Amino acid sequence: MKRIYVNEEYCIGCRLCEVYCLTQHSRSKKIIKAFKEETPRALARLVVEEEGPLSFAMPCRHCEDAPCVAACITGAMHRDERGAVLCDEERCVGCWTCIMVCPFGAVQRSIAGRKAASKCDLCYGEHTPVCVMHCPNEALVYEERT
Amino acid sequence: MSLNLLASEFQVVRDDTRCIACQVCVRQCANDVHAYDAESDVVYSDETRCVGCHRCATLCPTRALTIRLALHEFRPNANWTPAALYNLYKQSQTGGVLLSGMGCDQPYPVYFDHLLLNASQVTNPSIDPLREPMELRTVIGRRPGRVEVTQGPEGLRLETRLGPHLVLETPILFSAMSYGSISYNACLSLARAAKECGILYNTGEGGLHPTLYEYGPWTIAQVASGRFGVHPEYLRTAAALEIKIGQGAKPGIGGHLPGEKVTADVSRTRMIPEGTDALSPAPHHDIYSIEDLRQLIYALKEATNYEKPVGVKVAAVHHIAPIASGIARAGADYIAIDGLRGGTGAAPTVIRNHVGIPIELAIAAVDQRLREEGIRHQVSLIAGGSIRSSADVVKAIALGADAVYIATAALVAMGCHLCQKCYTGKCNWGIATQDPYLTKRLNPNIGVRRLANLIRAWSLEIKEMLGGMGLNAIESLRGNRDHLRGVGLNEVELNALGIQAAGAA
Numbered sequence: 001m002k003r004i005y006v007n008e009e010y011c012i013g014c015r016l017c018e019v020y021c022l023t024q025h026s027r028s029k030k031i032i033k034a035f036k037e038e039t040p041r042a043l044a045r046l047v048v049e050e051e052g053p054l055s056f057a058m059p060c061r062h063c064e065d066a067p068c069v070a071a072c073i074t075g076a077m078h079r080d081e082r083g084a085v086l087c088d089e090e091r092c093v094g095c096w097t098c099i100m101v102c103p104f105g106a107v108q109r110s111i112a113g114r115k116a117a118s119k120c121d122l123c124y125g126e127h128t129p130v131c132v133m134h135c136p137n138e139a140l141v142y143e144e145r146t
Numbered sequence: 147m148s149l150n151l152l153a154s155e156f157q158v159v160r161d162d163t164r165c166i167a168c169q170v171c172v173r174q175c176a177n178d179v180h181a182y183d184a185e186s187d188v189v190y191s192d193e194t195r196c197v198g199c200h201r202c203a204t205l206c207p208t209r210a211l212t213i214r215l216a217l218h219e220f221r222p223n224a225n226w227t228p229a230a231l232y233n234l235y236k237q238s239q240t241g242g243v244l245l246s247g248m249g250c251d252q253p254y255p256v257y258f259d260h261l262l263l264n265a266s267q268v269t270n271p272s273i274d275p276l277r278e279p280m281e282l283r284t285v286i287g288r289r290p291g292r293v294e295v296t297q298g299p300e301g302l303r304l305e306t307r308l309g310p311h312l313v314l315e316t317p318i319l320f321s322a323m324s325y326g327s328i329s330y331n332a333c334l335s336l337a338r339a340a341k342e343c344g345i346l347y348n349t350g351e352g353g354l355h356p357t358l359y360e361y362g363p364w365t366i367a368q369v370a371s372g373r374f375g376v377h378p379e380y381l382r383t384a385a386a387l388e389i390k391i392g393q394g395a396k397p398g399i400g401g402h403l404p405g406e407k408v409t410a411d412v413s414r415t416r417m418i419p420e421g422t423d424a425l426s427p428a429p430h431h432d433i434y435s436i437e438d439l440r441q442l443i444y445a446l447k448e449a450t451n452y453e454k455p456v457g458v459k460v461a462a463v464h465h466i467a468p469i470a471s472g473i474a475r476a477g478a479d480y481i482a483i484d485g486l487r488g489g490t491g492a493a494p495t496v497i498r499n500h501v502g503i504p505i506e507l508a509i510a511a512v513d514q515r516l517r518e519e520g521i522r523h524q525v526s527l528i529a530g531g532s533i534r535s536s537a538d539v540v541k542a543i544a545l546g547a548d549a550v551y552i553a554t555a556a557l558v559a560m561g562c563h564l565c566q567k568c569y570t571g572k573c574n575w576g577i578a579t580q581d582p583y584l585t586k587r588l589n590p591n592i593g594v595r596r597l598a599n600l601i602r603a604w605s606l607e608i609k610e611m612l613g614g615m616g617l618n619a620i621e622s623l624r625g626n627r628d629h630l631r632g633v634g635l636n637e638v639e640l641n642a643l644g645i646q647a648a649g650a651a
Contacts, residue, residue: 007589009586010586010589011586012174012576012586012587013173013583014170014173014174014205015168015169015170015173016168016170016205016207018168019166019168019170019207020207031166031207031208032163032164032166032208035166035167035168036166052582053582053583053586134207136205137586137587137589137592138589138591138592139589
């Protein structure tokens with residue numbers, strides 16, 4: 001399946017991926033409104049990690065052998081027909097086991113109540129995830145790798 | 147500390163109804179213009195440090211930023227301009243030579259903008275380059291005065307030994323920019339783009355990074371007064387060698403790469419200690435005459451087994467025609483002339499703005515002189531120094547150049563916004579810097595694509611212009627000044643350019 005990969009040597013740490021991810025997962029999907037009017041503010045589902053000049057965006061890897069899916073006590077964390085790992089928020093009870101088992105720290109608590117899994121959904125319905133589309137230096141790519 | 151008399155050059159206008167305090171501008175500005183105040187959740191800007199590079203405004207996701215010229219207005223004075231006053235304030239504060247990057251930005255006449263091209267109407271047909279073949283291939287190097295052939299049993303045999311040549315798919319080369327003055331990613335972009343387009347790039351005085359040796363067939367290796375990075379392998383790898391005598395931005399003076407830009411990698415490539423200033427002397431200390439130049443030309447030819455063209459690059463200055471004649475007679479295979487507006491990573495502002503002559507006049511004078519002396523065929527002429535568009539390429543060739551060198555245009559293609567602060571090493575576009583936080587901003591894959599696009603687009607436009615003139619080969623345009631007419635030029639200028647005024651029969 002196509003996944004989001006990062007070429008960290010070209011990640012410039014601008015965090016535009018976070019800005020556009022947040023916008024995409026806001027209610028209005030409008031950038032200024034998402035930031036200035038919507039409360040609580042939506043969450044970006046990927047985080048840019050930085051140390052010194054090295055930086056890279058860290059979205060969910062949609063692992064083949066996903067620990068979060070195996071660990072989920074209700075079956076909320078599941079794999080869809082594309083192979084993407086998604087969280088069914090209806091079934092999530094907020095036990096946060098997925099957060100603990102994710103080796104990449106790619107799952108976060110959602111902003112609404114106790115529900116857990118706010119994570120990358122590969123921008124379901126979009127041709128290309130918005131973080132990839134708006135990465136100004138093509139550090140993020142969306143492609144099939146073997 | 148006494149009062150700083152300098153005011154900010156730019157205004158940073160932030161539209162608060164659009165700013166989402168995402169801090170992209172904060173992270174992108176190497177000059178620390180923008181700062182985020184977490185307590186108030188607001189981004190503030192201190193424009194005193196803004197250089198007008200537009201990095202923040204270009205990356206701002208809500209287009210909340212506009213960079214404007216600061217509007218401090220002095221009492222109007224046509225003589226003491228604001229620029230003159232600020233230079234005096236700066237100089238009296240620092241006591242140093244004022245530096246600038248890029249080429250001369252003063253309002254001297256741009257002769258390219260006073261030249262117009264011809265097109266065919268009725269009496270000779272124009273050619274559609276989309277339907278008919280159009281030759282842009284250009285050969286750089288010495289041509290024989292006559293060709294001797296003998297009749298052998300298998301047909302004609304060429305007796306004349308042809309000199310080493312460079313073959314370009316289009317009459318454009320990337321001009322000298324050293325590793326050190328520009329980043330590794332910028333060098334790599336130029337090298338890969340040159341390979342992709344079938345043209346050449348030039349190492350400048352920075353030596354050749356080991357990973358760029360594979361682009362040798364598309365590389366011109368420069369030998370300048372500091373001899374940085376020159377060793378046998380360097381000479382053997384390149385397709386051609388170039389002795390740099392002068393540069394259009396700073397004729398008559400040497401180079402200065404500040405120690406901050408001499409990182410471990412740059413120091414290895416240049417073969418100088420890390421962190422030391424790389425100072426190129428003003429003259430080559432072994433060249434004090436045309437005869438000395440001839441010695442170096444032949445030393446390089448000898449070192450490379452007479453297999454590579456050796457060129458000489460000079461700045462366009464007074465008496466450029468006899469200088470070029472001397473260079474041709476010294477045995478150079480090509481002469482590169484860099485005009486008044488040629489760029490640089492660092493030059494004293496006063497030199498950049500006041501020394502040299504425009505490239506248009508230099509091409510015309512040199513081509514004319516070499517023709518008159520009957521040695522034009524012995525040497526190719528590459529013109530540089532602010533070639534801004536394909537029209538400038540066509541005009542330069544019609545004036546007599548064989549090909550053109552572009553550097554500023556190539557940098558602009560890679561993102562340069564001509565803020566002229568290359569010498570600070572804080573290039574926000576990741577080009578003229580060695581700072582690891584900044585160099586990664588230029589993704590060479592994007593750089594190559596944009597450079598190749600530029601060369602492709604210019605080549606298409608050149609073909610269209612040639613076709614319009616009824617020519618089907620760039621060779622037919624070379625020195626063909628009948629295809630040029632001058633507008634708004636006086637008699638002296640028209641004569642210097644060797645063209646007629648627009649409207650002439």
